[in-house]
Amino acid sequence: MKKIIYLLALILPTQILADWEVNMPRGVTPTSEIAYDIHMLMFWITVVIGILVFGVMVYSIIYHRKSVGYQPAKFHESTRVEIVWTVIPFLILVVCAIPATKALIMMEDTSDAGITLKVTGYQWMWEYEYLEDGVNFFSKIDNKSNNARRLNSGKDVNDVEHYLRNVDNEVVLPTDTKVRLLLTASDVIHAWWVPELGGKKDAIPGYVNEMWINIKEPGVYRGACAELCGKDHGFMPIVVRAVPKLEYDKWVSLRKDNRVAESQNIGR
Amino acid sequence: MSTNVQDIHEDHHHAPSGLMRWITTTNHKDIGSLYLWFSLLMFFIGGFMALIIRAELFEPGLQLVIPGFFNQMTTMHALIMIFGAVMPAFVGLANWQIPIMIGAPDMALPRLNNWSFWILPFAFTMLLSTLFFDSGGPAAGWTLYPPLSLQGGNSMPFVILSIHLLGISSILGAINVIATILNMRAPGMTLMKMPIFIWTWLITAFLLIAAMPVLAGAITMLLTDRFFGTSFFTASGGGDPVMFQHIFWFFGHPEVYILILPAFGIVSTIIPAFSRKKLFGYDSMVYATASIALLSFIVWAHHMFTVGMPLAGEIFFMLTTMLIAVPTGVKVFNWVATMWRGSMTFETPMLFALAFIILFTIGGFSGLMLAMTPADFQYHDTYFVVAHFHYVLVPGAVFAIIAAVYYWLPKWTGKMYSESLGKLHFWLTTVFVNVTFFPMHFVGLAGMPRRIPDYPVQFADFNAIASVGAFGFGLSQLLFVYILYNTLKKDVTAEDKVWDGAEGLEWTLSSPPPYHSFEKAPRVE
């Protein structure tokens, strides 16, 4: 039955479309916003170029066909035209390159971070270490998803809340704080990615990478490992809970006293 | 030179018959056919793996395979499609077409030619056999990134050996192409008078001999890291896993152009033929192809923006990658200008070529978006990238190959395929290709990573659609096999000049062409 619905949805672009996520999220950090803006800029530029090029093509297909008796023209070269359509795209690209370069410079500037979170990828979980606050813990896929995901588990994954997007220990981060992420791995390369917090970065064994995020809105943000890291690559989600600074401090002190259970109520 | 040009008795091949004929053949047409049949076989094997992948991804949750096997499927699918389906198909086309398009009797190195083909079945048998090992086949992705690829089971040395063999085969093929084109052209055919397909293949052949040895080096280093105690890529011995990625993509980006330049050549041949108008901007097409090839060696790190490069590196690779879109755009504009005020008809090869232009351009657009580093931090390793490269490879490279087969099949066999079945094949293929790959843009943007066997339920709808499309696409290709079968069992009736608008020496030969294509070199004005 469900399959029939899928087939129908294929033909009828109905209401369902409204619920379908078809675009990059704008996210809640300066880096995710700028990635989104550049994405949309490029998208619209390609749409315009596409309409022009395909428009000419379709016009020609309709009118310049033998079956309507069109006689072929004889022209087959023009240096001027070639120069025009080399230079104009080039100029368009220069226009795109400027904001992109600026964005990159901003994205790579990790200085003046408020707190430092070290993220270590393992096959197949994450370890988080708050360098200044001395908190650290592992975070792996929650049991419900983990049981349901097995081959022939007999469970309907649609009934599992946040299937494959939930973990046992969430990362808690303060909002309006520049957080410097240090990324490394213990075994193979992983990549830490939460779309709403901006781009991803590889976690490479033996080396440390860095990136920064500054979350503007409290909330729960979900992501996943984005670099093939072996058989359970698809099963190492990331959950970040962003809370106001005060709550974060409370969370840290509870965590430090090892009152883990209590700390898990923060922000809920 | 072992081609016996003096041998004027057409039917007198001095060749054994039956199976031995094919094993010992040094004839460019036989070898071309072998390559093409082999590539078709690999296309179905790789396609079967793709269908396993899509079947598993039809719904969230694991229903069919375990994750480890899923990873073997994605790895093998890519290796087989790239090295087994697309590259051999282009080499097959080169073998068939180069001599008859430049007015030569055969390829320059017929025996080498035999070798470079017959390496392939061995290499792929070895590669495929690793799937039956206890520890399974390779599962680290076709990019073989260490340290993951160093964790693999016993299959690894076999996989590396088979990739070496594939590399040797391609290099030998490329040497042959270069030697033939540079030395065996008909008198009067200067470089700038060569058919554009010949140009694109010449440039591709140079890319091959420059890029494949680098892949060979990279995988040799992997092998010695694993078995002989070197540590090129292991941090514990002072190596760096990221260096592998640099070396791999130094090969890898030229490789993607190896997969598309001959396709450009094919489309540039077919569009003028069915527009009844000369190719617009021949010279600029040649320059654009050459500059794409040169640029392809300085853009490699756009595949690894997220490894943590220095800012200057990110900016450099972003700018060069954007630059490569310019000559690519020039090609598209030239094709459209060729059609403009032509007198078009829409036989099957033309339909595939037109679909190529539109759908390849869509892939080029997503390529341009991927080139923007700040946005690529989001796109990288998601289904958006999967959508991108499938648009350039399936309705790109594969459509061009299919178009070429329809275009030259009557010449090769003297038999005309069924135009109505060809059109049906075209429409089914084109519809399903889009149903399969277009939704992948959406799930990728919405946050679905690539190379995962299972996904959160929010991605379910588009994945189901893509899976339906994939099965439709796969089944439609059975029709292609039927069309080939149906054509081959007909009688020879095709004219020498099959298409009224086609140009080139191949159409001056009989259909099918004589055993030694041009016994006497024609003169080109």
Place this chain on the structure above:
Amino acid sequence: MSNYKKTYITVSFIVVFMFFFSYMLVPLYDIFCEITGLNGKTNQERIVNLDEKPTNRFVTIKFTSTVAGAGPFDFEPLEREMVVEVGKVYTTSYILTNQSNSLKQVTASPSVVPGAEAEYFKKIECFCFTQQEINGLETKELPLQFIIDDKLSSDTKTLILSYTMFNTTDQLGVK
């Protein structure tokens, strides 16, 4: 020489050259890393004849550690953070405990962020220069002596030094 021969020689030369070129990329990559600070590589050999040049400029150094694979180790910095004067020599250490019963060989791999400044973190004495041995259940203090070069860019206020400890006991060919 016939044209064919010329073609074959040129083409074979390209093939052979490109194969060796892929190996040449290895030292080239190292040079490239040194110039750009890619991956935060630091000096891998002892620095000799280095004079102290106190500058009265202070930066924070954070120390962190990772154990690679399932190494049976506990590996932590002695101090998590130090405020140091640029141009002066400091000493600190990491503490390594072998939690297994058997002798292990280990190598540590350092990495500094921001990568572009890594070359100014100069190690004078480091346990990472050579492979180390540690007995079963032993705890060892591994010393590190370093100086921050006064060429460090003035925007940089924090440097982070990370070590990854690899168990190389059964590994082939580790120096």
